[in-house]
Structures are given as C-alpha cells and as structure tokens.
Amino acid sequence: MESMKESMESKELKQFSKFLERIGRTDLENKITPETPWSYYTMEMYGGGIKGEGGLGILAVDTYKTAKKIGIPAVFYTLGYRYISKQIISKDFMQETVPEKTSPEDVGFEKVGKTSVFSLISGSFSTTEFDVYEKRE
Numbered sequence: 001m002e003s004m005k006e007s008m009e010s011k012e013l014k015q016f017s018k019f020l021e022r023i024g025r026t027d028l029e030n031k032i033t034p035e036t037p038w039s040y041y042t043m044e045m046y047g048g049g050i051k052g053e054g055g056l057g058i059l060a061v062d063t064y065k066t067a068k069k070i071g072i073p074a075v076f077y078t079l080g081y082r083y084i085s086k087q088i089i090s091k092d093f094m095q096e097t098v099p100e101k102t103s104p105e106d107v108g109f110e111k112v113g114k115t116s117v118f119s120l121i122s123g124s125f126s127t128t129e130f131d132v133y134e135k136r137e
Contacts, residue, residue: 012071019070037073045078080104109133
C-alpha cells in the first residue's frame with residue numbers, strides 16, 4: 001500500500017506536470033526535479049514569522065507558497081540579517097529608526113552548515129564565509 005507521503009508526492013508531481021503543460025514547457029519536466037530543483041534567489045523574504053514589508057520579500061513568499069502548492073521542486077535563497085530596522089516615534093514626536101537584534105533561529109531557522117564564496121576584487125581573491133540555515137516547517 002502506498003504511504004501517505006508517497007501519495008502526496010505523486011499528487012504534487014501530477015500538479016507540476018499539469019502546470020508545465022499549461023505554460024507550454026513540458027521540456028522542463030525531467031530537468032526540474034527534487035534532485036535538481038528550481039532555484040529562487042531574493043534579497044528579502046517575508047512571511048512565516050519573518051518581519052518585513054518590502055514588495056520583493058512578499059513576492060518571494062507568494063512564489064514559495066505557489067511552488068509548494070503546485071509541487072514545483074524549489075529551493076529559495078535569501079539573506080538573513082542580524083539586525084532589523086524598527087521605526088519608532090520619539091518623545092519629541094520625531095520618527096527614528098532603531099536597530100533591533102535578531103537571528104535566523106528567532107524565526108524558525110536551523111543552522112545546517114557553512115559555505116564560502118570567493119570573489120576577485122581589484123586583482124585579489126577574497127573569501128567570505130556564510131552560515132547556512134534551513135527553515136523548519
């Protein structure tokens with residue numbers, strides 16, 4: 001008997017196949033798979049406990065939800081900021097922006113590793129290390 005998870009995966013794959021047919025891109029069916037997912041890069045991503053109000057961040061979450069709903073195998077990449085800006089009204093009734101410390105763990109992410117990016121700047125290589133986090137649902 002088919003497990004519930006296998007049944008859901010099968011249903012999502014059927015939805016994905018129908019989606020590709022509708023947009024006339026059935027050639028992508030064997031290229032976008034769980035092993036080779038569609039990659040989405042964004043500077044911000046809001047929702048699911050992540051605070052923010054930028055249009056691109058909201059669009060990224062809508063895209064994530066749609067991909068999940070129709071079964072598109074996808075991985076989303078975004079920056080995780082250590083501080084967020086919060087606007088307040090001071091005692092003098094002036095608008096001020098104050099930094100508020102945050103971490104990926106505060107909004108449901110779990111650290112799963114590290115990676116490095118190498119850049120060539122003015123003829124010299126520079127290495128930047130990044131922590132890698134995964135959102136737990």
